[in-house]
Amino acid sequence: MTRDQAERTPQQERAIRTRRRILECAGILFDRRGYAGTTVEDIAKEATVTQGALYHHFRHKQDIAAAILDEQFTGMVIPPQKLHAQELVDAGYLLCYGLQNDAIQRGAARLTMEQGTDPIDRARAMRMWVDFAASILVEAQKNGEVRPGVDVKRAARTLVASFAGVQNMSQAFSDRRDLDDYITDIWRYSLPGVINDHVLRQLKFDPARGAHIAGDDMPLAS
Structure with a gap:
């Protein structure tokens, strides 16, 4: 466990999980319907959060889309190889x-x-x-x-x-x-x-x- 992880409060951990759930559910809807066909209300419903909770993390649908585009690189960690x-x-x-x-x-x-x-x-x-x-x-x-x-x-x-x-x-x-x-x-x-x-x-x-x-x-x- 890193120092940052050790210092996180349960509330912070919940916020991180909620943000991740919002992004994953938005990703599902954007994949199915596209950007124009997805509303903030749709995303909140899919993520089982209130719109108020969603707006706590993202001010606009555009911000959610931008976060997803950035987040796609987070998991691109490639083990070093000889070649x-x-x-x-x-x-x-x-x-x-x-x-x-x-x-x-x-x-x-x-x-x-x-x-x-x-x-x-x-x-x-x-x-x-x-x-x-x-x-x-x-x-x-x-x-x-x-x-x-x-x-x-x-x-x-x-x-x-x-x-x-x-x-x-x-x-x-x-x-x-x-x-x-x-x-x-x-x-x-x-x-x-x-x-x-x-x-x-x-x-x-x-x-x-x-x-x-x-x-x-x-x-x-x-």
């Missing part, structure tokens, strides 16, 4: 697992992908994913894993764009049940243009890695 390219692959499988099982990830995906006149900053969310992927590729480049001449920022942008497209397609076809197949195809057919051959031969393309990381965050042998 940074494996960390990138693992990040894809972890996100895949979240999109199949986590209400906040699913809600964030719907918020990011849908088009509307609402005030949600979708570009910011996309930039954060590109920066996340690029940060891993930068380390891979330092480690000699990236092909000469590759612009890692543009490579990251391309991979994120591919991921956004396939998760949208998988959602349409199977409610993301086959998303892990799409992600594996992205890695197998896109990474050869980015990662050196001797590194590619060592990478493990296994969707089970996402569930493993989500379950216990233990290092995986690479």
